[in-house]
Amino acid sequence: MVQENSGGAAAKAPTIYDVAALAGVSHQTVSRFLKDRTALKPSTLEKVESALAQLDYTPNLAARSLRSKARYRIVVVVPEASLYFPARMLNGAAGVAQEAGYRVDVVTTDNSTESRQARLRSLLLAEDIAGVLSFVPDSGGTEETSVPLVVAGEYDDQMRARGTLADGSAAAKVIEHLASLGHRKFFHVAGPAAWPSARNRKAAYLYAIAAQGLDSLGVEDGDWSAASGYAAGSKIASTRGVTAVFAGNDHMAIGVIRALHEHGLTVPGDVSVCGWDDMAESAFLVPSLTTIHMDLEGIGAGCMRELIHRIRGEAGPVQPPRLEPMELVIRESTGPVSL
Amino acid sequence: MVQENSGGAAAKAPTIYDVAALAGVSHQTVSRFLKDRTALKPSTLEKVESALAQLDYTPNLAARSLRSKARYRIVVVVPEASLYFPARMLNGAAGVAQEAGYRVDVVTTDNSTESRQARLRSLLLAEDIAGVLSFVPDSGGTEETSVPLVVAGEYDDQMRARGTLADGSAAAKVIEHLASLGHRKFFHVAGPAAWPSARNRKAAYLYAIAAQGLDSLGVEDGDWSAASGYAAGSKIASTRGVTAVFAGNDHMAIGVIRALHEHGLTVPGDVSVCGWDDMAESAFLVPSLTTIHMDLEGIGAGCMRELIHRIRGEAGPVQPPRLEPMELVIRESTGPVSL
DNA sequence: CTGAAAGCGCTTACAG
DNA sequence: CTGAAAGCGCTTACAG
Numbered sequence: 001m002v003q004e005n006s007g008g009a010a011a012k013a014p015t016i017y018d019v020a021a022l023a024g025v026s027h028q029t030v031s032r033f034l035k036d037r038t039a040l041k042p043s044t045l046e047k048v049e050s051a052l053a054q055l056d057y058t059p060n061l062a063a064r065s066l067r068s069k070a071r072y073r074i075v076v077v078v079p080e081a082s083l084y085f086p087a088r089m090l091n092g093a094a095g096v097a098q099e100a101g102y103r104v105d106v107v108t109t110d111n112s113t114e115s116r117q118a119r120l121r122s123l124l125l126a127e128d129i130a131g132v133l134s135f136v137p138d139s140g141g142t143e144e145t146s147v148p149l150v151v152a153g154e155y156d157d158q159m160r161a162r163g164t165l166a167d168g169s170a171a172a173k174v175i176e177h178l179a180s181l182g183h184r185k186f187f188h189v190a191g192p193a194a195w196p197s198a199r200n201r202k203a204a205y206l207y208a209i210a211a212q213g214l215d216s217l218g219v220e221d222g223d224w225s226a227a228s229g230y231a232a233g234s235k236i237a238s239t240r241g242v243t244a245v246f247a248g249n250d251h252m253a254i255g256v257i258r259a260l261h262e263h264g265l266t267v268p269g270d271v272s273v274c275g276w277d278d279m280a281e282s283a284f285l286v287p288s289l290t291t292i293h294m295d296l297e298g299i300g301a302g303c304m305r306e307l308i309h310r311i312r313g314e315a316g317p318v319q320p321p322r323l324e325p326m327e328l329v330i331r332e333s334t335g336p337v338s339l
Numbered sequence: 340m341v342q343e344n345s346g347g348a349a350a351k352a353p354t355i356y357d358v359a360a361l362a363g364v365s366h367q368t369v370s371r372f373l374k375d376r377t378a379l380k381p382s383t384l385e386k387v388e389s390a391l392a393q394l395d396y397t398p399n400l401a402a403r404s405l406r407s408k409a410r411y412r413i414v415v416v417v418p419e420a421s422l423y424f425p426a427r428m429l430n431g432a433a434g435v436a437q438e439a440g441y442r443v444d445v446v447t448t449d450n451s452t453e454s455r456q457a458r459l460r461s462l463l464l465a466e467d468i469a470g471v472l473s474f475v476p477d478s479g480g481t482e483e484t485s486v487p488l489v490v491a492g493e494y495d496d497q498m499r500a501r502g503t504l505a506d507g508s509a510a511a512k513v514i515e516h517l518a519s520l521g522h523r524k525f526f527h528v529a530g531p532a533a534w535p536s537a538r539n540r541k542a543a544y545l546y547a548i549a550a551q552g553l554d555s556l557g558v559e560d561g562d563w564s565a566a567s568g569y570a571a572g573s574k575i576a577s578t579r580g581v582t583a584v585f586a587g588n589d590h591m592a593i594g595v596i597r598a599l600h601e602h603g604l605t606v607p608g609d610v611s612v613c614g615w616d617d618m619a620e621s622a623f624l625v626p627s628l629t630t631i632h633m634d635l636e637g638i639g640a641g642c643m644r645e646l647i648h649r650i651r652g653e654a655g656p657v658q659p660p661r662l663e664p665m666e667l668v669i670r671e672s673t674g675p676v677s678l
Numbered sequence: 679c680t681g682a683a684a685g686c687g688c689t690t691a692c693a694g
Numbered sequence: 695c696t697g698a699a700a701g702c703g704c705t706t707a708c709a710g
């Protein structure tokens with residue numbers, strides 16, 4: 001499981017002094033080269049360049065950051081109970097950060113333990129943190145820090161405050177699609193209220209129902225898991241008249257379908273079910289899942305771009321992320337209302 | 340989306356000198372306190388302690404690591420195309436690392452891009468890296484580094500080399516279970532051969548088939564995704580006689596079931612299908628999935644514990660991780676062979 | 679355009 | 695048991 005080191009004395013990493021000695025210049029000149037090559041005259045530049053390459057030099061970030069107060073690390077906070085957390089978001093974010101020259105410190109958090117909270121706080125106070133990207137809506141303690149902070153989803157909140165819903169048009173499409181199939185009586189299984197995306201989808205659902213003159217026979221809050229969808233599904237099965245269910249994510253949709261199945265209801269024969277996210281396996285379920293396709297990787301990348309934009313103090317608004325379109329993908333789990 | 344900092348001058352983090360001044364001692368004394376409290380006499384200890392608490396001091400890791408050459412960071416390499424990578428493993432690993440006082444740098448990798456490889460290599464050469472935990476079997480370049488390295492799954496390889504199979508008994512249980520239902524003709528959908536766990540399960544499958552005097556009508560390599568399971572499933576549907584399929588993970592099992600469904604074959608009526616991993620939603624599928632329950636979080640934690648053990652140069656073998664038992668969970672997707 | 683000096687915040691010898 | 699000195703590898707002024 002472990003690969004032995006090539007033994008003995010670990011090869012000391014070369015320093016700026018080694019490079020300087022080899023190039024026959026002062027170490028400051030090497031430092032200058034690293035910062036801005038054009039500040040050197042061509043002949044010097046060349047010497048430094050070849051010495052650098054020869055030694056395979058890597059700067060010591062600790063020393064650099066100690067002296068320059070520059071920061072090279074971004075902390076990403078992910079929920080610990082991340083059975084449902086889309087790893088794709090983390091990937092998107094990490095990719096962008098690496099591309100921009102930052103290292104990514106991942107911190108998992110559950111809201112329960114004191115000690116972990118404390119550890120997170122002290123980490124955030126550390127001097128070398130450039131910024132924080134939190135995928136956890138209530139990431140206790142992150143707010144007090146003075147580094148730039150992006151909480152994924154807060155954008156949604158802002159928009160909702162302005163009367164716009166980030167997920168609005170997609171949710172409207174779901175409801176329209178179901179209404180066009182003759183459905184009139186709906187049920188919504190929402191994500192946990194702490195999450196902006198959950199609040200957003202619920203609000204968009206309620207708005208679309210009202211706008212299109214339909215009926216919502218109930219809303220149940222889950223926790224994003226299939227198990228919570230299953231619990232909601234049992235309730236739905238015993239609620240007379242529901243013919244269409246809109247679930248806040250695909251996991252919960254799976255749970256709903258299972259519960260309906262156990263109550264002798266078929267999907268989409270008796271009840272239509274629509275999810276949200278378009279997980280990689282949703283197309284392969286039986287029935288395959290009608291859902292909203294989300295560019296999770298793109299969203300993660302967008303959040304990270306925004307954070308880096310703030311870290312660098314660039315003026316002007318962040319360019320909105322170029323995401324794959326958020327589209328309704330119609331599959332087998334939704335169908336005409338049964339009479 | 341962004342929370343403004345509490346404005347103005349960022350509160351400078353307190354240094355060891357601030358603490359020393361407040362406590363009325365030299366900064367070395369504070370440093371000693373941090374390293375080993377018992378080296379101070381009680382009255383001094385008390386003064387330092389209260390000053391420390393009052394200022395909410397956090398050590399500057401960059402400075403500490405620059406001077407002491409101690410390392411505080413562990414790099415975790417995760418596959419970029421991690422649609423299927425169980426985030427739970429990362430969580431388990433990160434939790435253990437944090438608990439032990441390390442920070443976790445996550446690096447995503449795909450094997451394609453040169454620049455990313457280079458970045459990974461230079462990251463690994465950085466002076467402040469204590470060790471590397473890779474969840475990617477072929478994490479190009481990590482081998483050259485002189486820091487302790489654990490590649491998740493290599494342990495499996497070692498055991499196989501010694502004639503033992505980590506996943507052996509569980510795979511045997513799968514085959515036994517299916518054989519007890521009357522199945523004789525099997526098919527295996529394996530994970531990518533680069534992954535030790537995939538090779539392991541395939542070997543265990545072939546061994547169990549032979550040991551129990553059964554027939555394997557084929558083995559198809561997938562890439563862990565439902566889509567690859569689907570492709571294999573089409574092949575299975577056109578292979579005469581197969582009544583039981585053992586898939587290397589639950590995602591591929593889902594794809595297999597879908598393909599069989601499209602070919603008019605029911606599960607488990609016509610064909611039984613068994614997965615591996617026991618994803619959170621596997622119990623809620625229709626049919627619910629027979630699978631091997633894996634303690635993914637525990638495995639991630641175990642790998643990290645081993646790495647830290649090596650980093651600290653502790654003698655003796657690593658205590659084997661205390662995992663939840665790897666159990667066969669019998670659900671609806673496997674049933675008696677049809678005649 | 680380049681070198682000599684100072685210093686980031688810590689820890690590790692060295693004295694007392 | 696505690697303080698004065700030195701130095702980790704860098705970058706940032708300051709001179710030339």
